[in-house]
Amino acid sequence: METKTIIKDKHVCTIDQLSSVENQEVCLQGWISNKRSSKGLFFVELRDGSGFCQCVIDESIVSPEDFEQAKVLTLASSVRLVGKVEKDDRQIGGYELKVNEIETLQVVEDYPISNKEHGIEFLMEKRHLWLRSKRQWAVMRIRSRVKFIIHQFFQERGFIQTDAPIFTGNACEGTTTLFETDFYGEQAFLSQSGQLYAEATAMALGKVYTFGPTFRAEKSKTRRHLSEFWMIEPEMAFYDLDMDMDLIEEFIRYIVLDIYNNYKSELTILERDLTLFENIGTVFPRITYDEAVEILRGEKDLDGKNALKTLEDDLNSVKERKTACLADIEERETAINAGGMKKGAINFNRNKIDKLKNEIKDLEEKERNIPQWIESAKNFKHGEDFGGSDETVITRLFSTPVMVYKWPKDIKAFYMKRDEEDDNYVKGVDLLAPEGFGEIVGGAEREDNLDLLLERIKEHDLPIEDFEWYLDLRRYGSVPHAGFGLGFERIIMWLTNVSHIRETIPFPRYYGRLLP
RNA sequence: UGAUCUGUAGCUCAGUGGCAGAGCAGCCGCCUGUUAAGCGGCAGCGCAUUGGUUCGAAUCCAAUCAGAUCAGCCA
Numbered sequence: 001m002e003t004k005t006i007i008k009d010k011h012v013c014t015i016d017q018l019s020s021v022e023n024q025e026v027c028l029q030g031w032i033s034n035k036r037s038s039k040g041l042f043f044v045e046l047r048d049g050s051g052f053c054q055c056v057i058d059e060s061i062v063s064p065e066d067f068e069q070a071k072v073l074t075l076a077s078s079v080r081l082v083g084k085v086e087k088d089d090r091q092i093g094g095y096e097l098k099v100n101e102i103e104t105l106q107v108v109e110d111y112p113i114s115n116k117e118h119g120i121e122f123l124m125e126k127r128h129l130w131l132r133s134k135r136q137w138a139v140m141r142i143r144s145r146v147k148f149i150i151h152q153f154f155q156e157r158g159f160i161q162t163d164a165p166i167f168t169g170n171a172c173e174g175t176t177t178l179f180e181t182d183f184y185g186e187q188a189f190l191s192q193s194g195q196l197y198a199e200a201t202a203m204a205l206g207k208v209y210t211f212g213p214t215f216r217a218e219k220s221k222t223r224r225h226l227s228e229f230w231m232i233e234p235e236m237a238f239y240d241l242d243m244d245m246d247l248i249e250e251f252i253r254y255i256v257l258d259i260y261n262n263y264k265s266e267l268t269i270l271e272r273d274l275t276l277f278e279n280i281g282t283v284f285p286r287i288t289y290d291e292a293v294e295i296l297r298g299e300k301d302l303d304g305k306n307a308l309k310t311l312e313d314d315l316n317s318v319k320e321r322k323t324a325c326l327a328d329i330e331e332r333e334t335a336i337n338a339g340g341m342k343k344g345a346i347n348f349n350r351n352k353i354d355k356l357k358n359e360i361k362d363l364e365e366k367e368r369n370i371p372q373w374i375e376s377a378k379n380f381k382h383g384e385d386f387g388g389s390d391e392t393v394i395t396r397l398f399s400t401p402v403m404v405y406k407w408p409k410d411i412k413a414f415y416m417k418r419d420e421e422d423d424n425y426v427k428g429v430d431l432l433a434p435e436g437f438g439e440i441v442g443g444a445e446r447e448d449n450l451d452l453l454l455e456r457i458k459e460h461d462l463p464i465e466d467f468e469w470y471l472d473l474r475r476y477g478s479v480p481h482a483g484f485g486l487g488f489e490r491i492i493m494w495l496t497n498v499s500h501i502r503e504t505i506p507f508p509r510y511y512g513r514l515l516p
Numbered sequence: 517u518g519a520u521c522u523g524u525a526g527c528u529c530a531g532u533g534g535c536a537g538a539g540c541a542g543c544c545g546c547c548u549g550u551u552a553a554g555c556g557g558c559a560g561c562g563c564a565u566u567g568g569u570u571c572g573a574a575u576c577c578a579a580u581c582a583g584a585u586c587a588g589c590c591a
């Protein structure tokens with residue numbers, strides 16, 4: 001096949017710019033993401049990083065050589081296509097390209113990822129290629145945008161971004177497992193929080209935030225954990241817990257609204273239910289830990305809704321749904337086996353059956369889990385921390401994020417300020433996201449009294465000598481201050497509703513995954 | 517770390533003691549507007565590994581390896 005170059009003196013543009021060049025001739029450069037054919041026609045779905053666009057290759061328009069070329073184009077092949085931009089409401093982007101010239105950069109053989117369902121293990125092995133698929137594309141675009149607007153939110157409000165070190169000598173929250181490393185012969189850890197450093201820079205700059213990677217060596221194998229993830233940690237001098245909660249609420253609403261207003265098509269690709277986005281204007285309820293416990297145990301109703309009762313109803317509807325799914329599968333299988341069905345219809349039904357089977361797997365898992373959740377919620381002991389299921393039970397009753405504040409001191413970090421009214425509590429707050437996502441923000445007013453802080457460090461059995469620098473912050477001009485931490489991937493997961501946090505970061509690192 | 521589940525074609529899976537299957541992807545042909553297009557055909561796997569039971573094992577048993585989900589911990 002002869003090679004040619006068509007890019008010279010052509011108007012090169014990207015798919016996201018098509019609306020501004022309607023009826024003009026342009027050159028698109030990209031990769032084949034799907035191809036369909038008819039007699040004398042090829043429908044090529046092209047992706048170029050900025051979007052997806054159907055390009056029509058018509059035998060009666062292109063040269064015979066180019067039409068031959070179109071025949072051999074396979075999935076992931078790279079091309080330049082010159083053609084006329086036409087409005088077509090049938091297309092997702094609203095436009096299609098009537099091709100009149102083709103330049104092939106590479107014809108790909110055996111691209112491993114097809115337009116089909118794949119298992120997570122396979123996709124993770126091929127993560128570098130999986131990123132090219134439509135859903136991943138949408139998630140990465142939202143990730144980028146959220147990162148940008150987080151900076152925008154804080155910068156607009158006079159916050160200074162300060163970076164915390166990644167190598168640290170002290171373990172700030174003690175219990176959590178840290179990655180150990182060697183720092184010129186000294187034992188060092190990879191940072192699991194930049195918060196203490198943010199407190200230091202807040203005393204220098206007023207309102208600050210950090211945005212950096214953190215590392216946790218927990219061998220967690222759940223859909224909500226990563227070994228390497230990004231965290232945003234604002235810290236504000238002269239803020240108390242109420243101001244902290246106000247800021248958290250404003251911040252979360254700002255992010256959610258921006259994505260809703262500017263990234264609707266990505267949310268559509270992700271099939272995100274938009275209820276969350278529509279409710280985000282409502283004030284986030286603020287309840288104390290004690291109230292949350294009462295709600296969890298079913299001792300207190302909320303707007304006439306009882307947590308345990310709601311769960312029992314959920315269990316019943318799960319059971320009903322499962323019965324319906326089984327009946328549906330049965331019906332479709334009988335219809336297929338009866339014969340006389342067209343091949344297309346058989347495929348359609350098989351596909352449905354596969355989906356129903358997957359749904360049943362999920363339902364069965366819920367069926368096993370919900371009774372345990374009810375049991376654990378009923379028997380929840382005041383003074384314990386909420387587990388994943390407890391958070392689900394609580395947030396199940398709300399359609400917006402919920403703030404839980406005033407926590408028992410024993411289950412929270414040493415640096416949280418004790419509650420003035422009751423020494424057994426601290427002025428911490430967790431923001432629980434609805435739809436079962438659980439905690440996405442953890443914040444607190446910090447202990448600003450030197451003696452009380454020393455006491456807490458001793459209670460937690462932390463090595464005082466490592467915290468001397470931190471204690472200096474209380475020795476020299478201590479002021480009330482507060483801050484919070486936001487798990488960046490957690491919020492992306494929540495916004496995009498992907499089933500696994502591993503899909504929210506380009507190259508996830510977790511127990512058992514170091515490549516690609 | 518514990519509990520449950522999974523490992524069969526490039527991919528997604530069916531087959532649960534009797535000669536290894538389907539759909540998709542690939543290749544060939546047909547069809548002028550397809551949206552994971554459709555129709556017909558071709559080719560492709562010896563069932564994670566090791567050992568055992570059996571006349572006979574993908575199927576039963578055991579161990580090992582790999583993975584998934586949930587729990588704990590958390591963001």
